[in-house]
Amino acid sequence: MELTSDWVVGFTDGEGCFYVGIYEHPEMSAKYQVLPEFRIVQHKRDVQVLFALKKFFRCGVVRKNREDRMELRIRKISCLSSLVEFFERHPLKTKKNVDFKRFAKIVRKMENQEHLTRDGLEKIVRIAAKMNTGEHSRLNEILEKISG
Amino acid sequence: MELTSDWVVGFTDGEGCFYVGIYEHPEMSAKYQVLPEFRIVQHKRDVQVLFALKKFFRCGVVRKNREDRMELRIRKISCLSSLVEFFERHPLKTKKNVDFKRFAKIVRKMENQEHLTRDGLEKIVRIAAKMNTGEHSRLNEILEKISG
Numbered sequence: 001m002e003l004t005s006d007w008v009v010g011f012t013d014g015e016g017c018f019y020v021g022i023y024e025h026p027e028m029s030a031k032y033q034v035l036p037e038f039r040i041v042q043h044k045r046d047v048q049v050l051f052a053l054k055k056f057f058r059c060g061v062v063r064k065n066r067e068d069r070m071e072l073r074i075r076k077i078s079c080l081s082s083l084v085e086f087f088e089r090h091p092l093k094t095k096k097n098v099d100f101k102r103f104a105k106i107v108r109k110m111e112n113q114e115h116l117t118r119d120g121l122e123k124i125v126r127i128a129a130k131m132n133t134g135e136h137s138r139l140n141e142i143l144e145k146i147s148g
Numbered sequence: 149m150e151l152t153s154d155w156v157v158g159f160t161d162g163e164g165c166f167y168v169g170i171y172e173h174p175e176m177s178a179k180y181q182v183l184p185e186f187r188i189v190q191h192k193r194d195v196q197v198l199f200a201l202k203k204f205f206r207c208g209v210v211r212k213n214r215e216d217r218m219e220l221r222i223r224k225i226s227c228l229s230s231l232v233e234f235f236e237r238h239p240l241k242t243k244k245n246v247d248f249k250r251f252a253k254i255v256r257k258m259e260n261q262e263h264l265t266r267d268g269l270e271k272i273v274r275i276a277a278k279m280n281t282g283e284h285s286r287l288n289e290i291l292e293k294i295s296g
Contacts, residue, residue: 001241006154007161011241013197014162046242049161093149093159094194 001052005090008056011049012087013094015040018103020128022142030121032142034128036106038074038083041065057083080107102127122147149200153238156204159197160235161242163188166251168276170290178269180290182276184254186222186231189213205231228255250275270295 017039025033038060042050050062050072059079065071074083084104092100106124114120125146129139165187173181186208190198198210198220207227213219222231232252240248254272262268273294277287 003241004154006152007158007241010155010158010160011162012158013155014159042242049242052241093151093155093200094190094197 001048003052003056005086008053009087009090009092011053012040013092013096015042016092016096017041018096018099018131019133020103020106020124020131022125022128022139029116030118030146032121032125032146034106034110034115034121034124035075036077036080036103036110038080038103039071041069041071044068044070046070057086059083077107077110081111084108099131102131118146149196151200151204153234156201157235157238157240159201160188161240161244163190164240164244165189166244166247166279167281168251168254168272168279170273170276170287177264178266178294180269180273180294182254182258182263182269182272183223184225184228184251184258186228186251187219189217189219192216192218194218205234207231225255225258229259232256247279250279266294 019037019039021035023033023035025031040050040053047062047070050070053072054060054062057074057079059076060072060074062070062072074080084107087100088104091097105127109115109120109124115124122143125139125143129136129143167185167187169183169185171181171183173179188198188201195210195218198218201220202208202210205222205227207224208220208222210218210220222228232255235248236252239245253275257263257268257272263272270291273287273291277284277291
């Protein structure tokens with residue numbers, strides 16, 4: 001299955017998810033781990049589309065999501081960097097682009113190792129807390145802890 | 149907002165819905181009304197994408213779906229005919245294409261007025277019952293009534 005850039009943008013506008021997980025991690029210098037990921041979930045009947053996307057981005061893992069769903073998940077920072085470049089060249093058309101831009105900022109900061117300092121982490125959590133993931137309150141709690 | 153064909157295909161692969169409603173309608177010659185529709189539902193924040201799609205297809209109505217969702221709905225048969233031609237020239241990549249082909253067959257039959265005869269209606273309901281809409285049992289009941 002051959003995918004074009006515009007199809008990938010349209011499909012991502014519909015089904016893509018830019019997510020930044022922030023997890024407590026006592027062993028890390030800033031006490032929290034930042035885990036950005038790009039995810040597309042599909043019913044297993046469409047797993048071949050996930051493999052085509054994996055091939056398109058030359059990145060990611062196709063794995064079980066839950067029940068009869070599969071997902072393509074991209075977590076590697078070098079992969080997310082090239083994903084970010086792709087969606088900067090080919091912008092999303094829905095409001096998902098607002099979250100994408102926040103996601104892109106966080107990926108860039110991680111490329112610069114900023115997530116390993118308390119100050120950089122705080123900036124990242126502030127950006128992540130604005131994203132449309134239903135985690136505002138949890139992330140604001142973390143913010144209070146690390147900026148206090 | 150300018151949309152390309154490939155973006156529209158990708159977005160429809162994600163968010164589009166091809167639906168054929170079959171409703172009891174005593175005043176119609178075949179006792180049932182066939183109402184195919186193409187629908188894309190979005191959160192109201194992305195209503196401008198629905199208007200861009202309406203402009204792209206030169207068809208349809210943007211209206212409230214429910215709560216904070218809006219939809220583009222295309223029902224007019226002449227509009228559905230040109231929509232069908234579009235997705236035949238630019239095929240969907242997900243398994244939604246299987247349902248689309250059934251939808252296309254039904255739209256063609258309606259263009260030929262086949263839904264107005266009992267025999268044509270039966271053929272249409274048989275196709276609709278195969279579609280992935282969770283209505284198999286309801287449509288099979290209708291089939292028993294009209295083919296009995």
